[in-house]
Amino acid sequence: MSHAKLTVENLSWRPSRKAPFILHPTSFTLDCGRILGVVGANGAGKSTLLRSLYRYQAPTTGTIKVDDQDIWAIAPRSAARIVAAVLQEQPNDFALTVRDIVTLGRLPHRLGFSSPGQTCAQIIERVLEQADLSELADRQLGTLSGGERQRVMMARALAQEPRLLVLDEPTNHLDIQHQLELLQLVKDMDVTVVVSLHDLNVAAAYCDDILVMEHGHTIAFGPPEEVLTETLVSGAFSVTAQLEKLSKSQNNHFSFQLNS
Numbered sequence: 001m002s003h004a005k006l007t008v009e010n011l012s013w014r015p016s017r018k019a020p021f022i023l024h025p026t027s028f029t030l031d032c033g034r035i036l037g038v039v040g041a042n043g044a045g046k047s048t049l050l051r052s053l054y055r056y057q058a059p060t061t062g063t064i065k066v067d068d069q070d071i072w073a074i075a076p077r078s079a080a081r082i083v084a085a086v087l088q089e090q091p092n093d094f095a096l097t098v099r100d101i102v103t104l105g106r107l108p109h110r111l112g113f114s115s116p117g118q119t120c121a122q123i124i125e126r127v128l129e130q131a132d133l134s135e136l137a138d139r140q141l142g143t144l145s146g147g148e149r150q151r152v153m154m155a156r157a158l159a160q161e162p163r164l165l166v167l168d169e170p171t172n173h174l175d176i177q178h179q180l181e182l183l184q185l186v187k188d189m190d191v192t193v194v195v196s197l198h199d200l201n202v203a204a205a206y207c208d209d210i211l212v213m214e215h216g217h218t219i220a221f222g223p224p225e226e227v228l229t230e231t232l233v234s235g236a237f238s239v240t241a242q243l244e245k246l247s248k249s250q251n252n253h254f255s256f257q258l259n260s
């Protein structure tokens with residue numbers, strides 16, 4: 001895998017010509033290998049932004065470039081060699097085994113209907129191990145827990161060897177250990193990442209940059225310590241946010257109260 005620079009310029013989206021914009025024009029640059037956390041209240045437009053980034057929903061305006069390649073100007077198969085996604089919705093290929101599903105991640109790299117070669121098999125075994133799935137490799141998807149399935153989707157995306165990885169709330173369904181392991185895996189990978197997260201403390205701990213959305217607008221972009229202030233977070237989430245330094249870890253930590 002190799003990471004890439006992501007350049008988003010004037011990106012917007014609305015469902016139709018007469019409909020209001022759900023994503024208002026947004027521009028940002030994410031440097032090679034950085035992790036961008038996208039945060040915002042329910043309905044702020046996070047998934048809408050991500051859908052254009054993983055080439056599912058065509059932008060109404062603007063461009064998305066991974067290094068110099070405009071992902072909406074190339075064929076879907078070529079784009080699938082550059083961008084991979086892990087989504088909230090999980091597939092229902094219940095009869096396929098974990099290894100079958102992870103092997104699907106290699107499809108964009110295969111010629112026609114050729115069968116997977118030795119390099120491909122090595123990549124699959126490596127990502128199964130990275131996602132702590134080696135022991136489940138021959139189990140059918142339908143027999144796995146929600147958290148195990150989520151890790152399978154992560155392994156499939158890694159098998160794609162993307163330069164940009166887009167994750168829409170990837171820690172849903174995961175217990176604390178597997179949440180931390182998945183985020184550490186993301187951090188250790190040689191790939192540029194855009195991830196939507198609801199937990200601001202997790203976002204601050206694992207992301208290099210944060211993009212805050214409110215009503216379809218990008219209201220802040222930058223390193224967590226600059227962006228995630230009490231005032232901005234309180235406004236974006238309509239709560240009273242309090243930031244304190246934890247005495248043991250010295251990490252910044254948000255706590256929240258309903259506005260009185």
Ligand SMILES: Nc1ncnc2c1ncn2[C@@H]1O[C@H](COP(=O)(O)OP(=O)(O)OP(=O)(O)O)[C@@H](O)[C@H]1O
Pocket residue numbers: 015022040041042043044045046047048049
């Ligand atoms: N195809 C569509 N047609 C009309 N409205 C849409 C469409 N897709 C999304 N929306 C609306 O756009 C808004 C933003 O949705 P989006 O899913 O991007 O928000 P989100 O920040 O990901 O929310 P959540 O945290 O709840 O997942 C929501 O009000 C949603 O109902």
